[in-house]
Amino acid sequence: MSASRKSGKKPGVYLLLGPENGQKQEFIDQLTKKIASESGEKPEEYRYYPFKLEFLDVVSTLRNTSLFAAHRIVFLNQVHDVKNKTDCEILSEYCKRPVSDATLIMLSDLYQIDKRLDSVVPKEQKRVFWELFENQKQSWISNYFRSAGITITAEAVDLLLEHVENNTQELKQVCERLALFLKDEKTISEDLVEDLVYHSREENVFTLFDRIAQGSFSSSLEILQNLRHSGATDPSQLLGGLLWQFRRLLTVRRMIDARYSLDDAYRKLKIRGKKNQRVYAVACDVYTAGQLERIFTLFSEYETQLRSNSGNMQDIYLKLFLYDVVLKKGTTAIIATPDY
Structure with a gap:
């Protein structure tokens, strides 16, 4: 003492x-x-x-x-x-x-x-601690890289904000990774941000959504297990990140059903990046609007279960969630308590 x-x-x-x-x-x-x-x-x-x-x-x-x-x-x-x-x-x-x-x-x-x-x-x-306005987050990113002698394009800033939680703690972590990913280049482009999000070895909620969008249960489960083992993602935050992407997917799917083109949907929702756009295009082939609407009802039910449980039970419910989304396409009406 x-x-x-x-x-x-x-x-x-x-x-x-x-x-x-x-x-x-x-x-x-x-x-x-x-x-x-x-x-x-x-x-x-x-x-x-x-x-x-x-x-x-x-x-x-x-x-x-x-x-x-x-x-x-x-x-x-x-x-x-x-x-x-x-x-x-x-x-x-x-x-x-x-x-x-x-x-x-x-x-x-x-x-x-x-x-x-x-x-x-x-x-x-x-x-x-209020959430920053969009222009404040854009300025925060630009200033962060400017102080490091790095330039980032406006398009790259917008794409980065699509893939980051709305707080400067998460922004700082992603910007630090992006600066390391930059190597000898001095300008961060939209393509570079996309490479970091989808091609780096670290799994995240966006690579998980990519596999869900493809309808691949085994790949989705593998990424989920990697995320949970790393301890880097809170279960509720993980579900929240997926909910945001499913909300956008449902809007895209409804626009397609209303005879709009994919490009129209991308412009309306500001979905940037070729890889990102391909994810939504593939998902529209895998899921119907009706299935997505049913999946939406699952989020609140599973959020309740995650908040009411901890540890291994949370992992079980996350796996059940993937099963109900990817394989059952939201047809599960009521969550049954796992018998383990």
Whole structure:
């Protein structure tokens, strides 16, 4: 235990809301550095998710002094899922009287949580990290590469934004990969972005959608397993990424049925890149509008199952989701609980 520990009143509870996880992480990093500076050593960190969580254990972690650090930071993720009356009461009572040597940081990608929790966090300790506007994200990408002495075309920026989650944390990770992928070139083109998304060795939600679009269950399952083993993708985020692409696919399919051309659909939806366009063209041959509409109903059902389960059960439900989409084309009416 450090002999340089310092005392001092620190805000004990923070509520950080909104989908802009890049700026949110910057705030957390600054707060962690400040706590480390004031306490004289790096704080211990604990991370919790609401599913099957004993909230008395969270409060115990916060209230019990550690033998190994002067300060503890407890992260409670997906706090919007905390809705049980007893759980809310336990948390809110702690928030009213937090200890001085621990910090509780409640996190959500949404903009609102249960009022019983929101009301007990002081206004000055709440932050909402709003999603950037489209022009702000475009400027962010251009400025990132400009600072590295790299030029990126406007078309490449637009294509990149099609394949990235709407936050600067994800943007930074993809831009870093793209800069490494660039090698000796100094200009990033639309083709280069497409090569990174579809031809790099790293699997992602877009390569998964590519295999689903082809109607290949075995390839889809293989990519899903690789993604889950890597631990790089949250199940709910994975489903959200697929939902966005299926929503666009359904619009394309309906336009084709209404006698519009594929080029008309691509222009309307701003689907760029030859490879990307081929994915949607192939998918229109594999799935009908009716099948896509049925698949749409599955997303909310499976999202509920993913949020209500964890670990191996989430993997099982993701595999069932692929089965229902790729092989059954959305004909499964009700999700049966797996008998494992």
